[in-house]
Every structure is written in C-alpha cells, then in structure tokens.
Amino acid sequence: MIVDFAVVSGASAVALLVVHAITFGVARRVGRYNVVDVAWGLGFIAVAAVAAIVGDGDALRRWLLLTLVAIWGLRLSGYIHRRSAGQGEDPRYADLLRGASVGQIIRKVFLMQGVASWFISLPLQLSAVIGPTPRPLLAVTGAGFAVWLTGVVFEAVGDRQLRVFKSDPAHRGVVMDRGLWAWTRHPNYFGDACVWWGLWLITIAGWWSLSTVLSPALMTYFLVSVTGARLTEKYMKGRPGFAEYQQRTSFFVPRRPRSARK
Incomplete structure (x- = not known):
C-alpha cells in the first residue's frame, strides 16, 4: 500500500x-x-x-x-x-x-x-x-456526504446571495447582512470548511485514514485565519455598519442573529 x-x-x-x-x-x-x-x-x-x-x-x-x-x-x-x-x-x-x-x-x-x-x-x-469501506463505517460515509452537502449549499447559496445583493447599485458600500449572511459573517468560508471535513469523513475506511485529519484541519485554518475570514475582515474594517454587524452576527459557525434571540 x-x-x-x-x-x-x-x-x-x-x-x-x-x-x-x-x-x-x-x-x-x-x-x-x-x-x-x-x-x-x-x-x-x-x-x-x-x-x-x-x-x-x-x-x-x-x-x-x-x-x-x-x-x-x-x-x-x-x-x-x-x-x-x-x-x-x-x-x-x-x-x-x-x-x-x-x-x-x-x-x-x-x-x-x-x-x-x-x-x-x-x-x-x-x-x-x-x-472497500467496512460495513460498520458506512454510517460515517453517509455522515460525510451530509456534511459535504451542507457545505456546498452554504457556499453556493452564500455566494449567490452576495452577488445578487452587490448587483443592486443601492447597496454600494452597504454591508451584506441578509440571508445566510445574517447567521454567519462568512457562510462561503464555513461551507468550504464543511466540504473538506465531509470529504475526509467519506475517505475513512480504517485506522490509516485517520492519519490525514490534519488536512481538513489545515484547510479550516486557512479559511479562518490566513486567506479567508480574518483577512477579509481586515479589509472591511472601518466600513460603515460593519462594527455593528460584527456585534450581532456569528463570526464563522452559523448562529441565530442576536437581534432574533429575544
């Protein structure tokens, strides 16, 4: 092997x-x-x-x-x-x-x-x-597919919502805080992370497979701290309304907007 x-x-x-x-x-x-x-x-x-x-x-x-x-x-x-x-x-x-x-x-x-x-x-x-994946691990494969699908949906829907929002001239300079963007400030990066954790779960077919866990962990690190979420927010700092958006919206993992949790 x-x-x-x-x-x-x-x-x-x-x-x-x-x-x-x-x-x-x-x-x-x-x-x-x-x-x-x-x-x-x-x-x-x-x-x-x-x-x-x-x-x-x-x-x-x-x-x-x-x-x-x-x-x-x-x-x-x-x-x-x-x-x-x-x-x-x-x-x-x-x-x-x-x-x-x-x-x-x-x-x-x-x-x-x-x-x-x-x-x-x-x-x-x-x-x-x-x-072949042993029968007891097929449930892990199914879970991996579900996580992958969740990620693809978050990433694709988040990207589309942002594109439609920015295409309206009335939204120029306005912070996108609707749809999935009301639940997490980075639905696209969160979705990307889910995609790679889901793929990793699908690859699990024995103990050898666990040795690659650092791969999705590194992808998540990039998405959060290197080329993704934190870097994006660095360039958005100072934009009107962004500080308030940070206060009420989860940074990465989706969570109900604070304004809705009454």
Whole structure:
C-alpha cells in the first residue's frame, strides 16, 4: 500500500505542478495574479482525477470522491472567474506581492498554493489505495456526504446571495447582512470548511485514514485565519455598519442573529 500511495501522491504532485505552471503563464499574460484563485478548485479536481485513475483502492469511493470534488471545484472556480473578470488585481495580492521579484511571486503564490493543495488533498490520495469501506463505517460515509452537502449549499447559496445583493447599485458600500449572511459573517468560508471535513469523513475506511485529519484541519485554518475570514475582515474594517454587524452576527459557525434571540 505504501508504494501505491507513493505513486498516487507523486502523480498528484505532478498534476498540481502542471495546473499551477499553466496558471502562472495565464497570470503573466493578463497582468494579475489573483487568477490563481480560479486554479484553487481546479487543482483539487486534478488530484481527485489522478487518484481515481491511478489508484487501485475501492473504485466506488474513488469515483464518488472525484464526482463530489468536481461539483465543488467547478462551481467555485466558475464563480471566482466570473467575479474577477474585467477587474484589477485583488488587494490581497497587491499587498503581498508589492516589490516582489518573479521568483518571489512563484514561491509566495504558486508554490505555496501547490504545496497546500497537495497536503490538503492527502485524504483523497490515501483513500485511492485503500480497499472497500467496512460495513460498520458506512454510517460515517453517509455522515460525510451530509456534511459535504451542507457545505456546498452554504457556499453556493452564500455566494449567490452576495452577488445578487452587490448587483443592486443601492447597496454600494452597504454591508451584506441578509440571508445566510445574517447567521454567519462568512457562510462561503464555513461551507468550504464543511466540504473538506465531509470529504475526509467519506475517505475513512480504517485506522490509516485517520492519519490525514490534519488536512481538513489545515484547510479550516486557512479559511479562518490566513486567506479567508480574518483577512477579509481586515479589509472591511472601518466600513460603515460593519462594527455593528460584527456585534450581532456569528463570526464563522452559523448562529441565530442576536437581534432574533429575544
């Protein structure tokens, strides 16, 4: 199994290298590096495809994982592409890469994302070389699918609600605090975390599977503290009404709005 895992893991690394090399070329051509966000979901799809094709573990689980990752990744990448089309550089990348050389850009953006994608996708890679899920653990698989579905719904609905809200000129400069955004300030990031915890639960087929728990934990850490929620709030600080929104709305995990709990 160790040799089989090494083959799948190595092939996954190569797939990510190809995805990010192409993305770097596109970024240089269009003159902005936030296109790497589009490649985030596509990179995971590439790994899931490699795992499904190269792996020799349970076929049903391999192709189920590929399907679920593809649904999540294609929706996310498509949404980010539409949102950023015709826009300038994302302020996050402008701050991160100010004065950086090409080599530093590759290391800070593309190499970092590639390594993170490889590590976060370890459950998919390991699952691809493990046999069928034992019957007692099928309940865990079902729970994983439910968590994944919850995440996809939160992420997709949250993104759509925000897009519709921002498309109204009357809402320019106004904080979005409706729908799912009234229950959590980051329904999209919360949904993303649920997706990866759900996928991890689906990969559990024995004790070996538990060794990859740091993968969804790292994804959650990124979503909360590094590239997600806290960084977003840094750029929203000082916006009219945002401090009040913080007071009445849960930061990450959904909770009834304070104004409704009387």
